[in-house]
Amino acid sequence: MAKHPVPKKRMSSAKSGHRYAAFKQKKYRALKGFVNVVKCDACGAPRLNQFACKACGTFRGRSVEKAGAAKTADKVVKVKA
Numbered sequence: 001m002a003k004h005p006v007p008k009k010r011m012s013s014a015k016s017g018h019r020y021a022a023f024k025q026k027k028y029r030a031l032k033g034f035v036n037v038v039k040c041d042a043c044g045a046p047r048l049n050q051f052a053c054k055a056c057g058t059f060r061g062r063s064v065e066k067a068g069a070a071k072t073a074d075k076v077v078k079v080k081a
């Protein structure tokens, strides 16, 4: 015998989806006032303001993707050695 509450019936995926959609929308509304999402000038994808674009790796018309990638590669090499 179970000593904890057990659901009587299986919940449908549609019902779970509806609940998740409501949760997502609530979180989105809560975050809307804190983060500033703008459109990327280079590729048009949504990106955080004052941050490099994650889709194309540019910031203010310059490519900043390669500098970050080199730093992470150095760190990995040090950890392995």
Ligand SMILES: [Zn+2]
Binding pocket: 040, 041, 042, 043, 044, 045, 053, 054, 055, 056, 057, 058
């Ligand atoms: Zn972009």
